[in-house]
Amino acid sequence: LALAATACGGDEETAAKSGSGELTGTVTWWDTSTVGSEDKVFKKLAEDFEAKHKGVDVKYVNVPFGEAQNKFKNAAGSGSGAPDVIRSEVAWTPEFADLGYLAPLDGTAALKDEKDFVPQAAASTKYDGKTYAVPQVIDSLGIFYNKKLFKDAGVEVPKTIDELKTVSKTIKDKTGKTGMYLRGDDAYWFLSFLYGEGGDLVDAKGKTVTVDSPAGVKAMEVVKDLVDSGAAKTDATDGWENMQAAFKGGDVAMMINGPWAIADTYAGPQFKDKANLGVAPVPAGSAGQGAPQGGHNLAVYAGSKNLDASYAFVEYMSSAESQAKITTELNLLPTRTSVYSQPDVAKNEIVGFFKPVVDKAIERPWIPETGSLFAPLVTEYTKVLTGQTTPEKGVKTTGDSYRKLLKGWK
Numbered sequence: 270l271a272l273a274a275t276a277c278g279g280d281e282e283t284a285a286k287s288g289s290g291e292l293t294g295t296v297t298w299w300d301t302s303t304v305g306s307e308d309k310v311f312k313k314l315a316e317d318f319e320a321k322h323k324g325v326d327v328k329y330v331n332v333p334f335g336e337a338q339n340k341f342k343n344a345a346g347s348g349s350g351a352p353d354v355i356r357s358e359v360a361w362t363p364e365f366a367d368l369g370y371l372a373p374l375d376g377t378a379a380l381k382d383e384k385d386f387v388p389q390a391a392a393s394t395k396y397d398g399k400t401y402a403v404p405q406v407i408d409s410l411g412i413f414y415n416k417k418l419f420k421d422a423g424v425e426v427p428k429t430i431d432e433l434k435t436v437s438k439t440i441k442d443k444t445g446k447t448g449m450y451l452r453g454d455d456a457y458w459f460l461s462f463l464y465g466e467g468g469d470l471v472d473a474k475g476k477t478v479t480v481d482s483p484a485g486v487k488a489m490e491v492v493k494d495l496v497d498s499g500a501a502k503t504d505a506t507d508g509w510e511n512m513q514a515a516f517k518g519g520d521v522a523m524m525i526n527g528p529w530a531i532a533d534t535y536a537g538p539q540f541k542d543k544a545n546l547g548v549a550p551v552p553a554g555s556a557g558q559g560a561p562q563g564g565h566n567l568a569v570y571a572g573s574k575n576l577d578a579s580y581a582f583v584e585y586m587s588s589a590e591s592q593a594k595i596t597t598e599l600n601l602l603p604t605r606t607s608v609y610s611q612p613d614v615a616k617n618e619i620v621g622f623f624k625p626v627v628d629k630a631i632e633r634p635w636i637p638e639t640g641s642l643f644a645p646l647v648t649e650y651t652k653v654l655t656g657q658t659t660p661e662k663g664v665k666t667t668g669d670s671y672r673k674l675l676k677g678w679k
């Protein structure tokens with residue numbers, strides 16, 4: 270039958286399911302994972318799917334995280350060139366869904382054991398009462414620290430901003446190294462400081478922009494002071510590369526980062542002995558302690574010509590079996606509750622650290638505009654850190670941009 274389906278000349282894209290129920294055709298998948306560390310594991314999983322479904326050919330395409338959102342919107346919007354499946358960052362998902370670019374998955378083979386998904390992870394896949402993706406990984410931020418440098422300096426991991434400054438000063442005096450690398454070209458790194466001062470970007474319930482509240486000003490003063498005081502170093506561009514190089518090379522004793530950075534960090538000279546890497550909660554500010562929730566979902570393009578194979582693909586890639594492999598090989602966090610009790614996962618030290626962090630991570634409103642809040646913020650964040658604007662002006666300008674974006678919000 271499978272032969273018949275293809276032999277009758279049905280173009281591969283349309284011969285999604287032959288009579289015997291065998292899946293066939295091509296599934297193009299845009300993966301945004303980090304090349305050189307994460308991508309090979311995800312690619313291998315896609316190949317395992319092909320081995321289970323001989324009639325399906327998965328076309329793996331790695332699209333850089335910084336380009337994929339617009340690339341997908343352009344392709345889906347123009348109706349040509351969009352992939353069948355996209356790795357959709359948590360904030361992209363409500364936006365793509367709102368634009369009509371994603372296939373609703375309710376009642377399809379894509380959704381299996383839905384109750385097994387961690388609630389915070391599942392939340393970003395729901396929009397307007399429908400499910401538009403399956404959660405693949407969930408993450409947050411923590412302090413990564415170099416245990417040897419800390420030992421040489423005789424210091425403990427800082428729990429507060431004040432301790433961060435004291436510890437960094439001691440590290441500098443004792444080892445000559447800068448305490449922390451603080452990423453200055455990605456506003457996601459500003460969020461834990463904003464939460465630490467009791468602030469947030471917006472109050473979605475009250476439809477109020479809050480980034481330019483006194484807490485927002487204070488948080489910008491805190492990050493500016495970390496750099497001006499020499500406790501942290503930063504760059505206006507190439508933050509990922511510079512942060513990883515500085516930490517992996519032992520030029521800084523700490524950085525703030527997430528589970529997606531573990532694989533690349535372990536490849537660094539300072540962490541050949543993985544035991545030299547410590548991970549701890551981000552430091553508390555004057556009003557509390559909090560880290561943001563991030564992560565990625567797998568979504569099916571509404572215009573896919575091979576929906577059946579695409580549904581089966583996203584189900585497989587987010588299955589408990591696949592998630593356990595991703596955790597074991599990359600230390601990424603599962604989005605299925607059942608996977609956390611699997612023996613290998615239960616003893617994974619990185620998961621042991623990040624799971625409690627994720628459980629209390631601050632959720633962002635999963636509205637279409639959520640992803641658009643970072644571009645205006647990062648411009649001002651970088652300018653504050655590099656002394657080109659003041660904390661007050663930085664958050665004010667950001668707030669004004671938000672009020673233009675969020676029609677009718679205060």
Ligand SMILES: C[C@H]1O[C@H](O[C@H]2[C@H](O)[C@@H](O)[C@@H](O[C@H]3[C@H](O)[C@@H](O)[C@@H](O[C@H]4[C@H](O)[C@@H](O)[C@@H](O)O[C@@H]4CO)O[C@@H]3CO)O[C@@H]2CO)[C@H](O)[C@H](O)[C@@H]1N[C@H]1C[C@@H](CO)[C@H](O)[C@@H](O)[C@@H]1O
Pocket residue numbers: 301302303307334335336337338339358359360361408455456457527529562563564565639640641643644
């Ligand atoms: C500016 C962007 O703001 C937001 O993004 C937030 C995001 O919402 C936050 O959650 C957070 O994401 C975490 C993420 O959760 C965390 O997992 C990790 O991801 C790892 C992967 O783990 C790793 O596998 C690998 O992939 O690499 C990933 C990245 O390392 O780290 C991420 C943080 O980096 O922070 C993002 C902000 O960066 C918007 O959503 C847009 O992305 C927007 N970019 C567009 C803006 C357009 C102009 O308007 C411009 O024209 C366009 O070209 C740009 O695309």
